[in-house]
Amino acid sequence: MNRTDFLETDALLDEEDRAIGEAVRSYANAELAPHVAEWYESGTIPIDIAIGLGKLGVLGMHLEGYGCAGTTATAYGVACRELEAIDSGLRSLVSVQGSLAMFAIHRWGTEEHRQEWLPRMAAGEAIGCFGLTEADAGSDPGSMRTHARRDGDDWILSGSKMWITNGTVAHVAVVWAQTDDGIRGFAVPTDTPGFSAHEIHRKLSLRASVTAELVLDDVRLPASAVFPDVRGLKGPLSCLNEARYGILWGAVGAARACLEEALEYTLVRTQFGKPLASFQLTQRKLADMSIAVTNASLTAIQLGRLKDQRRITPEHVSHGKLANVKVALEVARTARGMLGAAGITLDHTVMRHMNNLETVSTYEGTEEMHALSIGRALTGIAAFR
Numbered sequence: 001m002n003r004t005d006f007l008e009t010d011a012l013l014d015e016e017d018r019a020i021g022e023a024v025r026s027y028a029n030a031e032l033a034p035h036v037a038e039w040y041e042s043g044t045i046p047i048d049i050a051i052g053l054g055k056l057g058v059l060g061m062h063l064e065g066y067g068c069a070g071t072t073a074t075a076y077g078v079a080c081r082e083l084e085a086i087d088s089g090l091r092s093l094v095s096v097q098g099s100l101a102m103f104a105i106h107r108w109g110t111e112e113h114r115q116e117w118l119p120r121m122a123a124g125e126a127i128g129c130f131g132l133t134e135a136d137a138g139s140d141p142g143s144m145r146t147h148a149r150r151d152g153d154d155w156i157l158s159g160s161k162m163w164i165t166n167g168t169v170a171h172v173a174v175v176w177a178q179t180d181d182g183i184r185g186f187a188v189p190t191d192t193p194g195f196s197a198h199e200i201h202r203k204l205s206l207r208a209s210v211t212a213e214l215v216l217d218d219v220r221l222p223a224s225a226v227f228p229d230v231r232g233l234k235g236p237l238s239c240l241n242e243a244r245y246g247i248l249w250g251a252v253g254a255a256r257a258c259l260e261e262a263l264e265y266t267l268v269r270t271q272f273g274k275p276l277a278s279f280q281l282t283q284r285k286l287a288d289m290s291i292a293v294t295n296a297s298l299t300a301i302q303l304g305r306l307k308d309q310r311r312i313t314p315e316h317v318s319h320g321k322l323a324n325v326k327v328a329l330e331v332a333r334t335a336r337g338m339l340g341a342a343g344i345t346l347d348h349t350v351m352r353h354m355n356n357l358e359t360v361s362t363y364e365g366t367e368e369m370h371a372l373s374i375g376r377a378l379t380g381i382a383a384f385r
């Protein structure tokens with residue numbers, strides 16, 4: 001019996017996808033897990049781990065060509081699951097690099113952008129970030145103020161972006177801005193004069209991850225910097241679909257890790273002369289957590305199938321992100337309580353996961369945004385505004 005995959009949902013995966021998951025799990029356990037509490041405590045992540053992740057083949061792994069592995073979407077999901085079982089910050093690094101920055105360049109960039117950035121990004125030698133959110137434009141990115149105007153053939157980009165993962169360590173920023181022709185995307189080398197990034201400190205969540213404000217102070221870009229063929233929110237939202245898909249898998253990993261730790265702890269911790277796991281109230285919690293992890297896993301696997309068959313819709317992704325992050329947070333909170341005082345320290349993983357999942361629930365569309373997206377699909381009525 002597999003105590004953290006009760007219904008053996010992994011048996012539903014193709015052999016190759018499962019093997020990729022095992023390779024990522026074993027790399028993450030050996031190379032990343034031993035350091036992650038220290039990174040979390042110091043509020044940082046050494047960006048040179050991207051080189052190892054590049055060698056592992058997980059950066060932009062479901063993209064074709066340009067040094068990317070070209071795996072199935074399911075394999076990408078399984079990799080996200082195994083990384084987030086260690087820490088959401090690791091999955092975040094991979095999501096932003098592969099699903100946001102690289103996907104944007106791959107899908108919407110020019111051939112020149114692709115040749116310039118993708119091979120180095122797949123190898124982890126160049127880092128990307130994705131600037132959509134602003135201080136006053138979060139759930140409603142269409143209200144962004146950052147804008148780009150023409151000056152001869154050049155573009156002049158002005159404004160600021162907030163809460164940008166990898167912002168201070170990025171070599172290229174994908175920036176979305178208002179133009180006379182609607183919202184457009186730009187590939188901005190971060191050494192361009194006028195571009196600066198400022199790390200956001202004092203986070204209580206996703207601490208093993210760099211989060212920054214981007215300031216665009218009349219950044220002059222050549223005509224070739226713009227993504228030629230996309231206008232409007234469709235551009236950035238198409239990238240979010242990719243990252244949200246990775247997140248719905250990642251949440252399974254975080255929840256599974258919390259279940260695993262709650263089980264291990266309650267089997268050995270004794271109170272009232274018996275292991276905590278022997279009390280009926282504890283077993284009810286463990287049973288509910290096991291069911292939650294299994295259901296989340298089934299949801300992820302079905303969405304992987306739909307994505308590999310090119311039948312997935314944004315509303316399907318909203319379903320997965322909302323459902324899986326919500327239950328992962330519930331599992332993490334329950335597990336945190338089950339470890340008592342020990343559960344609040346970095347010697348255990350549960351509170352780190354719980355705190356991380358607060359961010360995971362907020363970014364890439366809050367629970368409310370995804371509920372409204374599902375509501376619109378069910379009713380035909382948009383209730384966002």
Ligand code: TGC
Nearest residue numbers: 092095132139142165232233234237238314363364365369
């Ligand atoms: P709406 O009128 O619904 O749509 C505008 C245009 O966009 C199209 N569209 C989509 N296209 C692709 N994928 C989707 N999911 C799409 N949703 C909508 C739509 O068809 C339309 O196209 P067109 O051609 O007709 O113009 O737009 P709205 O302004 O009403 O907003 C819809 C809403 C609220 C769902 C959307 O704005 C939204 O998703 N808000 C949440 C914002 C968000 O998720 N931000 C995330 C920022 S990035 C991030 O958090 C990274 S964290 C990463 C990490 O560290 O892991």
Ligand code: FAD
Nearest residue numbers: 130131132133138139163164165206362363364366368384
């Ligand atoms: P708001 O939009 O102000 O929402 C606040 C609350 O109001 C939420 O509960 C929300 O659901 C609710 N609300 C809003 N509108 C409605 C409505 N119509 N009906 C009901 N409730 C509503 N962004 C990027 O572009 N790139 C990144 O790399 C990135 N990384 C991030 C990393 C971290 C650590 C964090 C915390 C955020 C990151 N974000 C990034 C930003 C993230 O996408 C936004 O925080 C998110 O979209 C929510 O926006 P907001 O924080 O402005 O909240």
